[in-house]
Amino acid sequence: xxxxxxxxxxxxxVRNLFVATMMLGIVSFLMALxxxxxxxxxVAFTEAAVGAGISTVLYxxxxxxxxxxxxxxxxxxxxxxxxxxxxxxxxxxxxxQMPPYGNADNPIHTHVAPxxxxxxxxxxxxxxMVTSVLSSYRGYDTFGETTVVFTAxxxxxxxxxxxxxxxxxxxxxxxxxxxxxxRVSLTGLGSQHDLVPHVVAKLLIPFIFVFAxxxxxxxxxxxxxxxQAGVIFAAGFILYALIFGLQYTQKVLSSTVVLYLLAxxxxxxxxxxxxxxxxxxxxxxxxxxxENAVSGQHLGILLIEFGVGTTVAxxxxxxxxxFAGRAEPVTKMPDQE
Amino acid sequence: xxxxxxxxxxxxxxLMIGLYTVMSRTNLVKKMIGxxxxxxxxFLFYISMGKITGGTAPIVVETAIGAPETVYSNxxxxxxxxxxxxxxVATTALGLSLVVRINETFGTINEDEILEMExxx
Numbered sequence: 001x002x003x004x005x006x007x008x009x010x011x012x013x014v015r016n017l018f019v020a021t022m023m024l025g026i027v028s029f030l031m032a033l034x035x036x037x038x039x040x041x042x043v044a045f046t047e048a049a050v051g052a053g054i055s056t057v058l059y060x061x062x063x064x065x066x067x068x069x070x071x072x073x074x075x076x077x078x079x080x081x082x083x084x085x086x087x088x089x090x091x092x093x094x095x096x097q098m099p100p101y102g103n104a105d106n107p108i109h110t111h112v113a114p115x116x117x118x119x120x121x122x123x124x125x126x127x128x129m130v131t132s133v134l135s136s137y138r139g140y141d142t143f144g145e146t147t148v149v150f151t152a153x154x155x156x157x158x159x160x161x162x163x164x165x166x167x168x169x170x171x172x173x174x175x176x177x178x179x180x181x182x183r184v185s186l187t188g189l190g191s192q193h194d195l196v197p198h199v200v201a202k203l204l205i206p207f208i209f210v211f212a213x214x215x216x217x218x219x220x221x222x223x224x225x226x227x228q229a230g231v232i233f234a235a236g237f238i239l240y241a242l243i244f245g246l247q248y249t250q251k252v253l254s255s256t257v258v259l260y261l262l263a264x265x266x267x268x269x270x271x272x273x274x275x276x277x278x279x280x281x282x283x284x285x286x287x288x289x290x291e292n293a294v295s296g297q298h299l300g301i302l303l304i305e306f307g308v309g310t311t312v313a314x315x316x317x318x319x320x321x322x323f324a325g326r327a328e329p330v331t332k333m334p335d336q337e
Numbered sequence: 338x339x340x341x342x343x344x345x346x347x348x349x350x351x352l353m354i355g356l357y358t359v360m361s362r363t364n365l366v367k368k369m370i371g372x373x374x375x376x377x378x379x380f381l382f383y384i385s386m387g388k389i390t391g392g393t394a395p396i397v398v399e400t401a402i403g404a405p406e407t408v409y410s411n412x413x414x415x416x417x418x419x420x421x422x423x424x425x426v427a428t429t430a431l432g433l434s435l436v437v438r439i440n441e442t443f444g445t446i447n448e449d450e451i452l453e454m455e456x457x458x
Contacts, residue, residue, distance in 0.1 A: 031381065035380075050426045058426070066446050117395065130412045152430060153430075312423060
C-alpha cells in the first residue's frame, strides 16, 4: 500500500513522461495485487491486463506522437494544493463515519448482495457470482458499458483518421523537424534485427490466444469473462504488431474486419436481448432462451460474454491501429527526403 | 481499531495526488496520467468496501458437510469496477487521441502555450 503512494508520488514528480508512464504501469500492477488480497480476482485480472498492459501501450503510442519531455521549470501551484488538501481533509473527516473495514455487518453487505450470493448459484447456476451479476442481473448496465466502449472506439477512429486525411492535403513540411527525433522510436516498430523478441513472441502468441479463449469461455466457472478475454486477445495482436510490424498484423486482421467485429459484438449483445423479447420474455431475459431457466441463463451469459469479448477486443485493436497508423506517415518521411 | 480505516486513507492520499496532478500540471498527457490515478484510487475505494474479513472470492466453493459456511466478499462492487476499468481505458484512449489532435493543431501539448496562442489571435 505504501509502495502505491511512493509510486504515485514518483509519477507526479518525474519530469520525463516515459518514466511517468512506466511508473503508472507499476502502480496499476501493484493495485492488481492489492485487489487479489481484497478477494476481487476478476477485477485484479482486468486491472493487470488493462492498466499495466493496454493503457501503457496507449500512453507510449501518444508520447511517440507528441514528445516525451515535460516543460521544465514547473512553478509551485499553491491554489491546487490548497484545494487538494481541503478535499483530502473533508474526505478524511468523512472516513470517521465510515463503518469499519471488513466488517460483515456494513450497510453495503446487507442490501442486495446477500441475494446475489445466496440465490444466484440456484437461479443462474453459474459458480462465478461476478459473471452472473455482470451479465444477468445487471445485463442492462453491461450493455450500456459495452456501448460506451464501442462509442469511444468510434470516437478515437473519427478523431485520428480525419487527421490523417487532412494531413495528406497539407504541406508535409508543416511537420516540425524538432519532433522527428522522438518519432524515430516508432520506426522501430517491426524491426528486422531483433532475433530474441521475434522468437519469444512466436512462442508466446499462441499461448496468449489460447489463454484468452480459456478466459472467455471459462468465465462462468473461474475468474474471467468477456472483458478480460477481449483485452488479452487484443494484447496478443498488439504484441505481434509491436514486434513484426503493423502491416503484417493488418494482413492477418485488417482494420475493416476489426470495425465489423466491433459492431458485431454490440449487435450480438443487443440481438440476444431482442431474442428474449421475441420469445416472450423481457429485454435481456435469458430464462426464455432455452427449455428450462437455468440452461437459458447459461446460453444467454455465454452469448453475452462472447459479444462483450468481441467488442472489447475489436475496440482495443481499433484504437491501437488508429494510434499506430497515425505514426505511419511519419515513419515513411525519411525515405521521401 | 486504529487501522480500521487504513484502506480508505490510502484511497484519499492517492485521490489527492491524482487531483493535484490534474490541476497543477500544464502538460496534457500528465493530466491524463493524473486522471488515471484518480480513477484507480476510486477503484480501490469500491473494492475495499466490498471486502469482508475472512471472506473469499465470490466464486462458489463446495463446503464439506458440517463445515462452517463460506463467507464471500461482496460481488457487486467487483462487477461495477470490472466494467469501469475497461470503460476507463476506452475513455483514456479517447482523451489521448484528443491530445494527439491538439498537438497536431497547436504544435504543443502545453496548456499555457495553447492559451497564449489563443490570446494572440
